[in-house]
Amino acid sequence: MADVYRWRLAPDGLATRRQLRALGLRPGGQDVAAEVHRPRRRRAPLVAYLYRIEHAKPVRPMTPGRTAALAAAMLARRTCPNCLTDVGYCIPRSLGMCVSCHDTPTPCEGNRRVLA
DSSP: OOEEEETTOOOTTEEOHHHHHHTTEEOTTOOOOEEEEEEETTEEEEEEEEEEGGGOEEOOOOOHHHHHHHHHHHHHHHBOTTTOOBOSSOOOTTTSSOHHHHHOSSOOTTOSSOOO
């Protein structure tokens, strides 16, 4: 069982995933060393998992293949399925299309689909 600490009272040598990433490290397969609980009123506490810094490994470098795959995935998130244009921002999942297509009652210019 991992040790449990209250908010801001964890000892040195432990870090969250974000803190490890800021140091250029990753957990590297190690188990959770401890937990930090942040109490909240009328709700369950927030929990953060801590890892040992000395057992962390360096972040793997980006390869050309990973860079290309990430670029393709981001392009897919920015492409409106309605008007098929790159809108320059990630399309909200709640809308399912770009803001222009969502806000106009008629199809925006360049739409390939006809709304009934």
